[in-house]
Amino acid sequence: MLATLAVPSLRFGFASQLSRVSKFPGLLIALLFVIGITSSVVNSESYRGLVYSLVDVGVLGLLFVMALAVAACREKAGLDFDRIVISLIALLGLAVGLQEVAGFWAARSVGSSYNFDLALIYFSFPRMYNHLQTWTIPIVAALPFVFRANRLAILVCVITLGLHWYVLLATGARGSIVSLLAAFTTACLLSPVARKVIIKWHTPGLALGILLYAGFFTITEMDTDRLSHDPGPAVASEQWAINGLPDDIATMDQAKPNSFFEKSVGRPMLHTTGRSRLWKQSIAYAKENPMLGIGPMNFTCKGPVGRLGSPHNLGFQILSEWGIPAAIVLAVLGISLLWYLFKSLKHNGSEESTVNVMRVMIFTAVLAALVHLSVSSLLIAPASQIAAALVAGWLLGISPRGRQQTESRFTLSVLLSATLFSMMLLPFAYHEMAKMPFYTDRLPTIEQGRPRLWQLGKACKKQLD
Numbered sequence: 001m002l003a004t005l006a007v008p009s010l011r012f013g014f015a016s017q018l019s020r021v022s023k024f025p026g027l028l029i030a031l032l033f034v035i036g037i038t039s040s041v042v043n044s045e046s047y048r049g050l051v052y053s054l055v056d057v058g059v060l061g062l063l064f065v066m067a068l069a070v071a072a073c074r075e076k077a078g079l080d081f082d083r084i085v086i087s088l089i090a091l092l093g094l095a096v097g098l099q100e101v102a103g104f105w106a107a108r109s110v111g112s113s114y115n116f117d118l119a120l121i122y123f124s125f126p127r128m129y130n131h132l133q134t135w136t137i138p139i140v141a142a143l144p145f146v147f148r149a150n151r152l153a154i155l156v157c158v159i160t161l162g163l164h165w166y167v168l169l170a171t172g173a174r175g176s177i178v179s180l181l182a183a184f185t186t187a188c189l190l191s192p193v194a195r196k197v198i199i200k201w202h203t204p205g206l207a208l209g210i211l212l213y214a215g216f217f218t219i220t221e222m223d224t225d226r227l228s229h230d231p232g233p234a235v236a237s238e239q240w241a242i243n244g245l246p247d248d249i250a251t252m253d254q255a256k257p258n259s260f261f262e263k264s265v266g267r268p269m270l271h272t273t274g275r276s277r278l279w280k281q282s283i284a285y286a287k288e289n290p291m292l293g294i295g296p297m298n299f300t301c302k303g304p305v306g307r308l309g310s311p312h313n314l315g316f317q318i319l320s321e322w323g324i325p326a327a328i329v330l331a332v333l334g335i336s337l338l339w340y341l342f343k344s345l346k347h348n349g350s351e352e353s354t355v356n357v358m359r360v361m362i363f364t365a366v367l368a369a370l371v372h373l374s375v376s377s378l379l380i381a382p383a384s385q386i387a388a389a390l391v392a393g394w395l396l397g398i399s400p401r402g403r404q405q406t407e408s409r410f411t412l413s414v415l416l417s418a419t420l421f422s423m424m425l426l427p428f429a430y431h432e433m434a435k436m437p438f439y440t441d442r443l444p445t446i447e448q449g450r451p452r453l454w455q456l457g458k459a460c461k462k463q464l465d
Helices: 002-006 008-019 023-043 047-077 079-109 126-140 151-170 174-190 192-229 275-288 314-322 324-347 354-372 382-398 409-434 436-442
Strands: none
Touching: 002 008, 002 047, 002 409, 008 047, 008 409, 023 047, 023 314, 023 324, 047 079, 047 382, 047 409, 079 126, 079 151, 079 192, 079 354, 079 382, 126 151, 126 174, 126 354, 126 382, 151 174, 151 192, 174 192, 174 324, 174 354, 192 354, 275 314, 314 324, 324 354, 354 382
C-alpha cells in the first residue's frame, strides 16, 4: 500500500485497475462490506469481539485493494513481474517439497514414521500449505514458457510439480487434489492452450509425485514388516515405572501399521469429515439471524460445535455470520466471476504467446481456488489470503483493459483508507503475538495456531477469559 501511494506510476495504474470494476459489481462489493461491518457492530458482545469481527471484515476488504495494487505492479513491470513472481512461487514449492523429503529420511533415521502429524512443521497446520498449493500449482507449469524453454526452467518446473503432487498425496489433501483436477479438466475442455500446458508439464509432474509417494510407501511397508518380525531390543522401563512411559518410547518396540499411508491417501475419503454437520449448523444460524447473521468470526462461538473456526465453505460462512442478504450478494459475484473465467478460457485460450499461457494458467488457478472454497477455508488462512490477493491481482494486471484512467480523489481515498487500516493492524497483530503464550496455555494443542478460535465463544470466552 505504501509503495502504491508513493510511486506516481503505480497510483495511476491503481486508478486504471479500479476503473475496471464496473458500477454494478462495485456497488455489490460495497454493499457486501457494509453488511459485514453492520453485522459486526450489531452482534458484538464485547469490545474485543467487535475488534475481531471488524478485523475479519477489514482483511477481506484489504485483499481486494491489495489485488488492485498487485495488478498495477504487473501492468508497470510486464514480463519481468511474471518472471520474478513465478520464480519465487517455484522456489517456495521446491524448498518446501525438498524439506518434506528430507523430513521423511530424518524421521526414518531415528526409527519414527513420517506422516501427516509431522508434515509441514513450519505451517500452523498442514492444510494451510495445501490451501497455498491450490493457488500456485497451476501457475508453476507456465515456468518454461516464461523463460522460453530454458533447460533449467524445465527441470525446476517438473521437479517442483513432482514435489507438489507428492506433498498433496502424502498429506491426503483431498480438497486440493479434487479442486485442481476439476479445474484442469474444465480448462482442458475450454482452452487448447491449457490442454497443451497441462498435458505437457502437469502430467510428468503428477507422475513424478506418484513415483515419489509410491517409493516412500514401499520403504515404510518394508520397515513395518521388519519391525513386526524383529522389534529390536526391549526398552528398559524401570525408570518410568512411576510416571509411565513417554508416548514415543512406549510404542517404539511394538509393531505398528503403516501410518505414512493411513494418514495420507489411505485415510477414509468417502465422507465430508464433519462438513455436512457444519453446513447444517450454518443454515440453522441463518434461520435464527436471517438479516445480519451471528456476526463475523462468531461461527465457533455461538453453538455447541467447538474447536472449528468456520463451516469450511465460504458461502455458508457468509450465510451464517453475515446473513442471507450478504450470501445472495456473494452468490451473484461468484457466478459473475465463474462466467468471466469460462468466457475468457474459451475465447482467449488458443493463442500460444507467453503472456496468454501465463494468463490461462492463472485463470485455472483461480478456478481451482473457487472450487476449493466450497469445501475449505481458503480465505481464512493467512498464506492463502496473500496468495489470493497476488493471483487475483496478477490476473487483472495481465488481462487486456481499456483506456488509461487518471488519478482521482476517490482513488486516493481508497488507497489511504487501505493503508491506514493496514497500519492499524500492526498494534492488533502485536497484541495477538504478545498474548500467544497465554492462548497456548489455555487451548488444546490442535487449536494453538488458529486465530479464529481466540475470541468470544468455545475456545474464546470459556477458555481464554
